[in-house]
Amino acid sequence: MSRPLLVPLCCPKCGSDLDGGPHALIFLCLPCGLAIHASDPRRPYSLSFAAPLLRQAAPDLYAPFWKVEGSFTWSTQDPKKERVYANQRPLGTLFVPAFWSPKAAYYDNLTLRYALQGGPQRLDGAAGPVLDGARPPEVLGELARLTWLAYLDRAADVTGVEGRFQVEDLSYAAIPFYRDGARFLDGILGVPVPEAYFSG
Amino acid sequence: MTAPRALSCPLCGGALAPPAASRRLVCTYCGRALLYTGEEFMPRFMIPPKLAEADHQKACRLLFRNPMLPGDLGRRAVLLRHQRIYLPFYLLTGKRGGVIAVGKERMVTKLPVQSLSGGAGMGAQMSPARYETKRTDVIVEEDSRVVLGDFHYAYSASALENWDVLDTDLKDMVAAHLDEAVSTTMAELARDADVVDVDIPLDRIVDKGVGAGPSTQGDIKILEMRTALVYLPVAVFTFRYGGEILSAARDEVEGRWLMGQLPFRKDWAPLLALPIMAGLGFVGGNALALLSGVPGGEWAGSPQTVKVVLVAGGLLGLVLVMGLQAAWLILRTPYVARLTPSGLRVEAAGTPPKNPFGPLNTFAAFMVKAMVQGRRRERWIE
Ligand SMILES: [Zn+2]
Ligand SMILES: [Zn+2]
Numbered sequence: 272m273s274r275p276l277l278v279p280l281c282c283p284k285c286g287s288d289l290d291g292g293p294h295a296l297i298f299l300c301l302p303c304g305l306a307i308h309a310s311d312p313r314r315p316y317s318l319s320f321a322a323p324l325l326r327q328a329a330p331d332l333y334a335p336f337w338k339v340e341g342s343f344t345w346s347t348q349d350p351k352k353e354r355v356y357a358n359q360r361p362l363g364t365l366f367v368p369a370f371w372s373p374k375a376a377y378y379d380n381l382t383l384r385y386a387l388q389g390g391p392q393r394l395d396g397a398a399g400p401v402l403d404g405a406r407p408p409e410v411l412g413e414l415a416r417l418t419w420l421a422y423l424d425r426a427a428d429v430t431g432v433e434g435r436f437q438v439e440d441l442s443y444a445a446i447p448f449y450r451d452g453a454r455f456l457d458g459i460l461g462v463p464v465p466e467a468y469f470s471g
Numbered sequence: 472m473t474a475p476r477a478l479s480c481p482l483c484g485g486a487l488a489p490p491a492a493s494r495r496l497v498c499t500y501c502g503r504a505l506l507y508t509g510e511e512f513m514p515r516f517m518i519p520p521k522l523a524e525a526d527h528q529k530a531c532r533l534l535f536r537n538p539m540l541p542g543d544l545g546r547r548a549v550l551l552r553h554q555r556i557y558l559p560f561y562l563l564t565g566k567r568g569g570v571i572a573v574g575k576e577r578m579v580t581k582l583p584v585q586s587l588s589g590g591a592g593m594g595a596q597m598s599p600a601r602y603e604t605k606r607t608d609v610i611v612e613e614d615s616r617v618v619l620g621d622f623h624y625a626y627s628a629s630a631l632e633n634w635d636v637l638d639t640d641l642k643d644m645v646a647a648h649l650d651e652a653v654s655t656t657m658a659e660l661a662r663d664a665d666v667v668d669v670d671i672p673l674d675r676i677v678d679k680g681v682g683a684g685p686s687t688q689g690d691i692k693i694l695e696m697r698t699a700l701v702y703l704p705v706a707v708f709t710f711r712y713g714g715e716i717l718s719a720a721r722d723e724v725e726g727r728w729l730m731g732q733l734p735f736r737k738d739w740a741p742l743l744a745l746p747i748m749a750g751l752g753f754v755g756g757n758a759l760a761l762l763s764g765v766p767g768g769e770w771a772g773s774p775q776t777v778k779v780v781l782v783a784g785g786l787l788g789l790v791l792v793m794g795l796q797a798a799w800l801i802l803r804t805p806y807v808a809r810l811t812p813s814g815l816r817v818e819a820a821g822t823p824p825k826n827p828f829g830p831l832n833t834f835a836a837f838m839v840k841a842m843v844q845g846r847r848r849e850r851w852i853e
Contacts, residue, residue, distance in 0.1 A: 277478050277487070280495060280504040288504035293493035293654055294514045298506070309494065309506055371564070371697060372621075410566065410694045414619065417568045421617035429570060430615040467650035 283307070283315055294371060297335065297404035297443065306335075306443035310407055316443045320398050321391030323447045323458030329397065330447030330458055334469060335404035336366040336381075339411050340440040343419040347432045355427040362386040362422055365415050366444060369404035372468050382418060384462060391446060391459050401445045402469060412438045480505065492656035513673075513700050516652040517557065517660060518645065520704040520723035527553070527706055530721060534728065539808045539815050541736050544712060551716070552709040555664035555723070557702035559628040560645045561676050565696035568619035575614035580607045618691050623649060626676045628669040628700060640812045641722075641729075645703055648724050652701055660702055673698060705729060719810055731810035735817050737802070747794035754790060758783035785838050792835045796828050 280289045282300035289298035289307060296309045305315040323330060343362070347353055366385045385391070416436035420429050447458035454463045478487045485500030492515075494507045535545035625645040660666045704723040709716060712734065719731030761779050807820040826832075 274508055275481060276489075276509050277481050277505045277507060279482055280506040288497075289495075291493075291495045293495075293656075295493075295495065298495065309508070312506070405697065407695060413568070413694055414566065417570075417617055417619040420570060421619055424615065424617045428614050429617060430572065430613040465650075
C-alpha cells in the first residue's frame with residue numbers, strides 16, 4: 272500500500288505540531304529539541320543550537336547542519352601512502368549543511384573548515400528560528416566518506432585506496448550567523464559567506 | 472504526475488486542497504500541522520524582475536529605430552498593454568560525488584648514463600654519450616580525483632510553442648541568475664502576472680538531462696537531487712500600429728528581446744527597383760547603341776546586327792520578367808521583422824499569393840532554352 276498523501280506532522284515525544292518553512296523537509300520541535308526528516312517521520316534526531324564563539328549578541332539567523340560523527344578507516348597496499356595518511360591530522364566532527372543553497376558549490380567549504388579548525392564547541396546556545404533544512408540523512412555517510420577521501424587525496428593520491436566511513440551518531444545542529452553588510456559571518460570562525468548562500 | 476484534487480485530514484477527516492506553497496500545511500478544520508507527501512510537489516522560486524518602466528521605454532524606442540522597421544513606427548505605435556508573464560523552468564539541484572581515475576601525464580627527461588661513467592677530463596667530455604640527445608619519456612601515472620560537489624541544471628518546463636526563442640538562451644539566463652532567486656508561491660506570481668503552465672513532464676527531463684549527464688561519468692554518482700520550479704519574468708508589450716496589432720517580449724532580468732513580430736519596412740521595395748531599372752537601362756542602352764551603329768560594348772563590332780538585337784531584346788525581356796516578379800514578391804508577400812534574442816530577422820509570415828506571371832515565366836524559359844541551344848548548335852558546327 273502506498274503512503275498516505277497527508278500525514279500528521281507532530282512531535283513523536285510531546286505530540287505538538289512540528290515547525291518548518293515552505294522549503295523544509297526537516298521539521299523541528301523546539302521544546303523537545305528534535306528534528307524529523309519527512310522521509311521517516313518516526314525517526315527523530317536531536318536538535319541543538321551552537322553557542323556563538325565570536326560574539327555575545329543573538330545571531331541574525333541560524334543555519335541548520337547535520338552533525339556527523341563516526342570513524343573513517345582506509346586500507347591501501349602502498350606502505351608509503353599508509354605512512355602519509357597516518358601522519359595526517361584526522362578530521363574532526365563533520366558539519367554538513369542541511370539547508371538548500373542553489374550555488375553552495377562556489378562558496379567556502381565550511382564543512383572542511385570546521386573539521387580542521389574546530390567547529391561549534393558548545394551546543395547549548397539559545398534557541399531561535401532556523402532556516403529550512405532539506406538534506407536527507409541517508410546521504411551523509413557517503414558525503415563523509417568522500418570528504419575524507421578528498422582530504423587524504425591532498426596528501427597522497429587515493430588511487431587504490433579503500434575508504435569506509437562508519438556513521439556513529441547523527442544530530443541536527445543550528446549554527447549562528449551574523450549579518451555583515453551584504454554578507455554573513457558564521458559565529459564560530461567568522462568565515463564570510465554571501466547572502467545568496469542562504470537564498471534557498 | 473498530477474496533484475490529487477482533494478485530500479482529507481488524517482486527524483479530523485476535513486477536506487483539504489493540495490498545498491501549493493509548502494509541504495507543511497495546517498488543517499483548516501482542526502488546526503493541526505500536516506505533511507503533504509505527494510511526489511509532484513515542488514517548491515517554487517522566481518528571479519525578481521530588475522528592469523524599471525523607464526528602461527523598457529528606452530529599449531522600445533531603440534528597437535523602433537531599427538532600419539528594417541517602418542520609419543514612423545516609433546511615432547505611430549500605441550502601447551495597448553504591458554503585461555508580465557512568468558516562464559517556468561525546472562531546477563534540478565543536488566550533490567554528486569565519487570572517485571574518478573584520471574591518468575596524470577608526466578614528462579621524464581633521462582640523461583645519458585655513459586657521461587657519468589666515462590673517463591676523466593677531456594675524454595669524458597668528448598665521449599659520444601655527451602652528444603646523445605636527452606631522451607624525454609611521457610609516463611602516465613595513476614591518479615584519482617575525488618569529486619564532491621553541488622550541481623544545478625535548469626530546463627525549460629514549458630514547450631513555449633509560438634515562442635521563437637532558443638531554449639538554451641533562456642536556460643543559461645536562469646542558471647546565471649540563480650543566486651537572485653527568491654522563494655515564491657503561485658498566488659504571489661499570479662497576483663501581477665500571467666504564469667505559463669508547466670507542460671513538460673519532469674520524468675522526461677530527468678531521463679534525458681541529468682540521468683544522461685553526470686551520473687554516467689565514471690564513478691560519479693548523484694547522491695541526492697531536489698527539483699524546484701524557477702520562474703523567469705518576461706515583459707510582453709502589445710502595440711497598435713495602423714490596423715495591425717504587434718507584440719514584443721523582453722526578459723526582465725537581462726533585458727534581452729526574446730520574441731515579437733513587427734512590420735517590415737515596405738519602402739525597401741522601391742529601393743530594390745533601382746538596380747532593376749539600372750539593369751534595364753544598361754541592356755536597353757546597349758541595344759540602342761548597336762542599332763544606331765555607335766561603337767560601344769563588346770557587341771559593337773559584330774556585323775550580325777539583327778541577331779544581336781534579338782539577344783538584347785531577349786535579355787531585356789528576362790530582366791523585365793524578373794523585376795516584375797521581385798516587385799510582386801516584395802509588395803505582396805506578408806513580410807515581417809521577427810524579433811529574436813540575436814536580433815531582427817526578416818521572414819515571410821505566410822506564403823506569397825499565386826504568381827500571376829506564370830505564362831511569362833514559361834515564355835522566358837523557352838527563350839533562354841532557345842538561346843542556349845542556338846549557341847550550342849553553333850559551337851557544334853565549329
Ligand atoms: Zn516535542
Ligand atoms: Zn484536520
